[in-house]
Amino acid sequence: MAPERGQQPPETSETQSPSAATSSDAGRADGKDTAGTGPRVIRIPSPSRLFTRGYCRRERSSQDVVTPIKASNPRCFLDVDVSGEPIGRLVVELRADVVPKTAENFRTLCAGTLGYGYQGCPFHRIVPNFICQSGCFETPTGKTGGCSIYEGRPFEGENFALLHLEPGLLSMANAGPNKNGSQFFITMVKAPYLDKRHVVFGRVLTGMQVLKTLSDLGTVSGTPLRPVSIRACGVL
Template structure:
């Protein structure tokens, strides 16, 4: 039902609280903050359900900072939201880049969210109220460790070897297998 009607995801968002990315290096299970960032979560879940992220590479990887993905072109310049345009930021004083594994929308300035997102490798308080936080890794930090170890081009921060999201599982319950 979700793949045939992604718009129904907004209604069911409060029940769909977790997704697992199956990557070349292992799994990353993410708890979503649908109540605090409903638009970002609706967009993210619909893109997950449609297979949009399947095959996306981690195209930017800065040790100690973050790793970015969500661009089907693999360039860091592509991707769009489910609405076919950029969408507004959603900030909450309760959501901070205060731990390893925070998941945020990547953007090129205020209200320019699309499909790209990143995982933090450490606290990044300078990102608070500038990037929409919509989740956190709840399982698979060892996979995040492996991503952080990938050798990169020192000028572009692109991993030397393409590492991809193979596919995504959407969970109705964050404790589901």
Template structure:
């Protein structure tokens, strides 16, 4: 019988990540609004949802669209071309969730009316809304302009949490 050569393997312990992933290398989108500028980093682990948002931005879809729903202490919502909360791009995308899906303050998530109904509407969390983690896919993070998001969150609203004066995305661009 031949002799077997023992195989040795070095095992190196790698500490678990304790912070959110770095957004330095993520694609970014600039939302110019009549209240100021917001820059969003798109999560590369969300190719369907972030890719859909990026596609709509590149087509000029969000230019001129309002934030139609604003709830102080909760979120600001936009992306509906009708401004009613019922409009969209004419198609729906599949829900996409990762193990790090957290609706934390400053994250951007896909709004929907139930499973598999996302399209163009999105919201930016003003606070940690982790009760939404299993319902709304997070596809981005605000990296500049959270003060603008907070200011939008403080505008006066009327019925249906609609701002009394339009808060408009004047231009959305990919950086």
């Protein structure tokens, strides 16, 4: 089960609508006028417009740049596509100083040294102002928990020392307690109700504007309005 807004035990496997969605949110998701006056048109930004609003704006501003917590922690990058067009890069710090096993799982999947990994993987679930979820390279819809680097098997929740205190945190989606694979999500808001359920293992150093751009493509159900994927990834 995927992370649920305002509820506890978010897990991976099946995408579900957040139970905290308001009636007005539901109206926007299904294309109905929230005032009940008739249908409304949902305007979907073109990839080129998203590129201008997201990547170029990020390049012009350094306000979203965060200093690494520890210089020895590994850093990775994720280049993001919308409908095949690049919109920008996320640079993340992995908290190997707190959760080394979880950090190494993500780092290796970014590097792709085992013959599989995050390159080409879709962001199969985007809920506006909540999360962007990816990491399932087995099925494009995220129906499985993914595949870890540890003999392909699920691994334990290392610890819950890091909390979901702010936007831009990387955390493991899971198929239940101690069933972590490769799926992960990035928070767009503070989400304390996910604490003690999901292992936080990193944070975005640069590229918060890219996340804001992705939020524009999210829906209450989580299905993105346009295909979003990891064009390229690696270790810095």
